[in-house]
Amino acid sequence: MEGPSPRAKTVANKWLFLLLLGLAAAAGRFLQAHGQLDNLGFISIDCGLPESAAGYVDNATKLRFTSDAGFIDSGINYNMSAEYITPSMGRSWHNVRSFAAGARNCYTLQSLVAGLRYLIRATFMYGNYDGLNRPPVFDLHVSVNYWTTVNISDANTPEIYEIITAVLADSLQVCLVNTGSGTPFISGLNLRPFKNGLYPMANATQGLVLVARANFGPTDGVIVRFPDDPHDRIWMPMSRPTEWLEISTTKKVQNMEDADSFEAPSAVMQTAITPVKATSPIEFSWDAQPNVNDPSPGYICILHLSELQLLPSNALRQFYITLNAELWDPRGFTPQYLYKNAAYNTDPQHAFRHYNVSLNATANSTLPPILNALEVFSVLPTSGITTAASDVSAITAVSKNWMGDPCLPKNFVWKGLDCIYAVSRPASVTGLNLSSSGLSGNVSPSFASLKGLQYLDLSLNNLTGTIPDTISQLSSLTLLDLTGNNLSGTIPSGLLKRTQDGSLTLRYGNNPNLCSNGNSCQILHKKKHSMVAVYAIVPIVAVVVIVLLLVLLICMRINKGIISKNLTPRNRTTSVHTSLQVNNRRFTYNELVAVTSDFQRVIGQGGFGEVYNGFLEDGTQVAVKLRSEYSDQGVQEFLAEAQTLAKIHHKNLVSLIGYCKDMDYMALVYEYMSEGALHEHLRGGENNTRCLTWKERLRIALDSAQGLEYLHKGCNPPLIHRDVKTSNILLNAKLEAKIADFGLLKAFNSDRDTHVSTARVVGTRGYIAPEYEATLQLTNKSDVFSFGVVLLEIVTGQPHILNDPEPTGIVLWVRRRLVSGNIEGMVDPRMCGDHDINSVWKFTDTALKCISQTPEERPTMKEVVVLLKECRELEAARVNSAAGYYTAESGGNPNSNAI
Numbered sequence: 049m050e051g052p053s054p055r056a057k058t059v060a061n062k063w064l065f066l067l068l069l070g071l072a073a074a075a076g077r078f079l080q081a082h083g084q085l086d087n088l089g090f091i092s093i094d095c096g097l098p099e100s101a102a103g104y105v106d107n108a109t110k111l112r113f114t115s116d117a118g119f120i121d122s123g124i125n126y127n128m129s130a131e132y133i134t135p136s137m138g139r140s141w142h143n144v145r146s147f148a149a150g151a152r153n154c155y156t157l158q159s160l161v162a163g164l165r166y167l168i169r170a171t172f173m174y175g176n177y178d179g180l181n182r183p184p185v186f187d188l189h190v191s192v193n194y195w196t197t198v199n200i201s202d203a204n205t206p207e208i209y210e211i212i213t214a215v216l217a218d219s220l221q222v223c224l225v226n227t228g229s230g231t232p233f234i235s236g237l238n239l240r241p242f243k244n245g246l247y248p249m250a251n252a253t254q255g256l257v258l259v260a261r262a263n264f265g266p267t268d269g270v271i272v273r274f275p276d277d278p279h280d281r282i283w284m285p286m287s288r289p290t291e292w293l294e295i296s297t298t299k300k301v302q303n304m305e306d307a308d309s310f311e312a313p314s315a316v317m318q319t320a321i322t323p324v325k326a327t328s329p330i331e332f333s334w335d336a337q338p339n340v341n342d343p344s345p346g347y348i349c350i351l352h353l354s355e356l357q358l359l360p361s362n363a364l365r366q367f368y369i370t371l372n373a374e375l376w377d378p379r380g381f382t383p384q385y386l387y388k389n390a391a392y393n394t395d396p397q398h399a400f401r402h403y404n405v406s407l408n409a410t411a412n413s414t415l416p417p418i419l420n421a422l423e424v425f426s427v428l429p430t431s432g433i434t435t436a437a438s439d440v441s442a443i444t445a446v447s448k449n450w451m452g453d454p455c456l457p458k459n460f461v462w463k464g465l466d467c468i469y470a471v472s473r474p475a476s477v478t479g480l481n482l483s484s485s486g487l488s489g490n491v492s493p494s495f496a497s498l499k500g501l502q503y504l505d506l507s508l509n510n511l512t513g514t515i516p517d518t519i520s521q522l523s524s525l526t527l528l529d530l531t532g533n534n535l536s537g538t539i540p541s542g543l544l545k546r547t548q549d550g551s552l553t554l555r556y557g558n559n560p561n562l563c564s565n566g567n568s569c570q571i572l573h574k575k576k577h578s579m580v581a582v583y584a585i586v587p588i589v590a591v592v593v594i595v596l597l598l599v600l601l602i603c604m605r606i607n608k609g610i611i612s613k614n615l616t617p618r619n620r621t622t623s624v625h626t627s628l629q630v631n632n633r634r635f636t637y638n639e640l641v642a643v644t645s646d647f648q649r650v651i652g653q654g655g656f657g658e659v660y661n662g663f664l665e666d667g668t669q670v671a672v673k674l675r676s677e678y679s680d681q682g683v684q685e686f687l688a689e690a691q692t693l694a695k696i697h698h699k700n701l702v703s704l705i706g707y708c709k710d711m712d713y714m715a716l717v718y719e720y721m722s723e724g725a726l727h728e729h730l731r732g733g734e735n736n737t738r739c740l741t742w743k744e745r746l747r748i749a750l751d752s753a754q755g756l757e758y759l760h761k762g763c764n765p766p767l768i769h770r771d772v773k774t775s776n777i778l779l780n781a782k783l784e785a786k787i788a789d790f791g792l793l794k795a796f797n798s799d800r801d802t803h804v805s806t807a808r809v810v811g812t813r814g815y816i817a818p819e820y821e822a823t824l825q826l827t828n829k830s831d832v833f834s835f836g837v838v839l840l841e842i843v844t845g846q847p848h849i850l851n852d853p854e855p856t857g858i859v860l861w862v863r864r865r866l867v868s869g870n871i872e873g874m875v876d877p878r879m880c881g882d883h884d885i886n887s888v889w890k891f892t893d894t895a896l897k898c899i900s901q902t903p904e905e906r907p908t909m910k911e912v913v914v915l916l917k918e919c920r921e922l923e924a925a926r927v928n929s930a931a932g933y934y935t936a937e938s939g940g941n942p943n944s945n946a947i
């Protein structure tokens with residue numbers, strides 16, 4: 049029978065080693081090659097690899113490495129000095145990126161999932177790349193937090209630094225900070241996502257900085273990492289055949305079902321050490337490593353334990369674990385046969401100099417203690433407090449030249465920026481001096497998102513285009529300086545009002561094409577110019593007047609038509625809506641009375657009028673939307689909706705069965721959606737409506753997205769809905785979702801137009817895209833924004849405007865929660881946690897993309913459909929996975945010190 053076997057016969061029963069800060073190893077030498085990869089969510093960057101190089105597959109891990117060009121804009125590439133390059137050395141060490149300029153240079157890693165934990169590994173090998181023979185010392189920051197000091201001991205030693213950190217946003221920065229002891233450089237940067245539940249001690253307020261990760265036993269000097277460790281941790285071999293008894297098994301060591309917080313690879317767990325004599329302990333120790341920020345950092349020690357021998361019933365392996373005289377569990381530990389147990393402290397241990405851990409057998413034990421693997425981390429207090437996410441996205445949209453967080457740490461505030469700091473809230477930008485910064489193009493609408501802005505200096509740039517009126521909504525803004533640009537158009541009325549009431553000082557001199565007041569242009573120095581301006585304006589005004597007149601005439605004609613045809617017999621139709629004849633039935637008013645049993649049961653209410661329940665002659669249930677005489681929806685909108693609906697057909701758009709235009713009565717007859725509007729289900733509860741499951745929500749989101757995608761892409765000309773909201777998404781008995789209410793549809797010829805301008809903003813407050821509200825320029829991306837709000841409602845179960853305690857839009861509400869790290873608290877508790885967290889995250893991320901401030905950053909509905917399908921697959925994978933691991937917040941071991 050095959051089984052574990054003792055491998056070494058030595059007498060040493062006590063050992064001690066000093067763990068090194070940072071893992072020094074000739075990595076790449078011992079690693080074994082394995083098969084090809086799929087998409088793992090890994091980022092593997094070979095820093096300093098020229099942008100032109102296509103990237104390569106690493107010989108050892110078979111992971112694909114890419115150039116760092118897409119992750120950072122600063123720095124210069126160098127090759128290591130030739131004499132340090134050896135044939136066995138992995139390729140990623142050959143070149144570095146070096147940062148002689150700037151105090152802080154940052155890599156930005158994007159497309160992360162907020163709320164997940166990530167392993168970040170930075171690697172350094174000096175190799176005298178600069179010919180100075182002077183290894184530098186510098187700091188690393190992860191986002192706004194000090195991470196570690198990189199102290200390069202010599203040119204020939206690779207240094208590897210690793211941290212496990214919870215990521216609170218969808219991107220993360222790794223910054224190299226010059227501390228005056230040489231030029232920072234970097235060889236490689238890796239990012240590995242951890243699925244939810246792993247390393248529960250890493251959270252919003254603490255990161256885990258790796259001190260040591262060791263694999264004990266007969267390891268043959270093999271470093272275990274990817275693919276043997278799917279999470280690509282690096283397990284360093286630790287073998288002292290002369291000191292420890294080594295045992296191993298070829299049998300697989302299993303994860304603890306639902307509760308494995310570490311998932312140490314089986315290859316690591318299959319080997320272990322024990323002391324020779326059952327009565328002797330296993331002991332090890334390390335020294336505290338104070339750093340510039342923390343004289344006494346706390347430590348977390350994780351012992352990975354598994355029984356490798358099938359013990360007879362009269363045998364017992366049971367031992368105490370003590371860390372600096374603190375006994376972890378007075379009952380002692382007994383590892384399970386071929387299962388991955390772990391013993392660890394959840395509360396970091398603080399001592400000033402020295403840490404020692406001892407494993408010794410209990411009095412009842414017949415076997416000595418066992419140790420398979422070990423990890424030691426120092427705990428890094430991290431501040432979740434960064435600059436407010438909305439400010440960061442606004443300000444990075446303005447200029448791409450900045451590095452790191454705008455306001456933090458305080459000694460690295462971006463040039464030209466003023467910030468305000470609060471104890472527990474995100475920092476926010478109060479002042480922005482971009483004078484003489486070489487800005488060109490339009491004034492970014494993103495400035496309007498800097499809600500705390502008090503002054504904005506854009507003077508002496510080459511800005512063109514018009515001034516966005518949205519800036520006037522910045523209630524704290526007291527100074528706006530636009531002097532010395534090439535702005536044109538007029539000063540928006542909002543800004544004028546603010547200057548008139550004295551709340552804002554506006555400077556706009558030296559903008560030759562800017563008109564300061566209505567139609568009358570600023571007095572210009574050259575008369576010629578002003579004449580041109582006037583000529584240019586008069587024809588435009590004339591055209592506008594003509595267009596208005598035409599519109600009026602058309603409206604009057606239609607109104608007259610309706611009046612004069614009051615008594616038109618039912619089979620004759622006017623030419624205005626002949627198209628309605630094609631596919632749909634025309635009802636008389638009397639027929640509608642019969643269908644609805646004299647308009648007995650109201651099932652809904654729209655801007656257009658009330659919606660009644662009805663039954664056709666054949667028993668088909670229908671919804672009859674009757675235009676009320678008080679409706680604000682005009683005849684035009686009625687006709688628009690009817691004509692559009694007659695032409696478009698899609699399974700995710702509510703279909704029109706017929707219409708009525710009989711005397712002054714107008715009505716539309718729709719298919720009946722028995723489950724009503726989505727928002728009733730999300731808010732539900734009172735009417736005993738069952739709460740929607742995550743799977744149902746995903747399906748509803750996807751259905752509605754497909755409906756909108758059809759309007760945007762499947763119709764010719766493309767159509768913009770303009771009033772996407774949860775009360776316009778209806779559900780049928782099978783909970784299939786369909787988009788309803790097409791009264792505000794707008795056609796938009798995408799071949800020629802980039803947008804359509806509308807006379808007034810229509811839609812529903814809280815759902816309207818900022819640029820549409822600001823500029824009246826409508827694109828299909830305006831619908832995408834509204835749909836993003838719908839997605840947020842679906843995942844949070846909150847209404848689009850909350851009382852929190854003042855009325856707050858859901859967009860802001862969600863952003864606040866994301867920023868404050870209260871991520872779980874955002875998900876609708878009525879789903880009872882019964883969802884795949886990755887699916888929820890991807891979904892939320894999709895919603896956030898949809899509500900991006902600028903339309904260009906938003907995905908198309910087609911892309912949204914693809915993303916939502918991926919969310920659905922993540923959830924389906926969870927449901928299908930027999931292990932059920934993903935269900936979990938399985939997170940941690942509730943009993944902190946227990947196995």
Ligand SMILES: *[C@@H]1O[C@H](CO)[C@@H](O)[C@H](O)[C@H]1NC(C)=O
Nearest residue numbers: 106107108135136137138139
């Ligand atoms: C990687 O493998 C290829 C092909 O086997 C070989 O040509 C190359 O020298 C290897 N590189 C290193 C650094 O070992």
Ligand SMILES: *[C@@H]1O[C@H](CO)[C@@H](O)[C@H](O)[C@H]1NC(C)=O
Nearest residue numbers: 098124125126127128142143
């Ligand atoms: C580094 O070496 C490669 C060839 O090994 C060469 O193509 C490249 O230009 C060098 N880069 C620098 C910055 O010297």
Ligand SMILES: *[C@@H]1O[C@H](CO)[C@@H](O)[C@H](O)[C@H]1NC(C)=O
Nearest residue numbers: 185186197198199200201229
């Ligand atoms: C870097 O390490 C060396 C040797 O380990 C030490 O003497 C030196 O003080 C360290 N430098 C800094 C800035 O920590």
Ligand SMILES: *[C@@H]1O[C@H](CO)[C@@H](O)[C@H](O)[C@H]1NC(C)=O
Nearest residue numbers: 249251252253254394395396
């Ligand atoms: C992170 O973990 C530490 C230690 O368990 C705990 O004190 C702290 O409150 C946690 N922080 C958060 C944000 O959960």
Ligand SMILES: *[C@@H]1O[C@H](CO)[C@@H](O)[C@H](O)[C@H]1NC(C)=O
Nearest residue numbers: 064331333372373403404405
């Ligand atoms: C371990 O620590 C305890 C208390 O700090 C000390 O008494 C003991 O001698 C240490 N053992 C070793 C081996 O360092």
Ligand SMILES: *[C@@H]1O[C@H](CO)[C@@H](O)[C@H](O)[C@H]1NC(C)=O
Nearest residue numbers: 327328329368370375408409
């Ligand atoms: C093992 O540790 C326990 C707890 O620290 C201690 O009481 C006991 O004496 C130790 N036994 C041996 C054999 O060292």
Ligand SMILES: *[C@@H]1O[C@H](CO)[C@@H](O)[C@H](O)[C@H]1NC(C)=O
Nearest residue numbers: 366378379380410411412413
């Ligand atoms: C040792 O065994 C005895 C008898 O079975 C039991 O009473 C005692 O609690 C055990 N001690 C430990 C530490 O498990």
Ligand SMILES: *[C@@H]1O[C@H](CO)[C@@H](O)[C@H](O)[C@H]1NC(C)=O
Nearest residue numbers: 484485486487508509510532
């Ligand atoms: C504006 O652009 C022109 C050329 O396009 C350049 O000569 C001038 O210096 C720029 N002005 C400012 C203030 O940047």
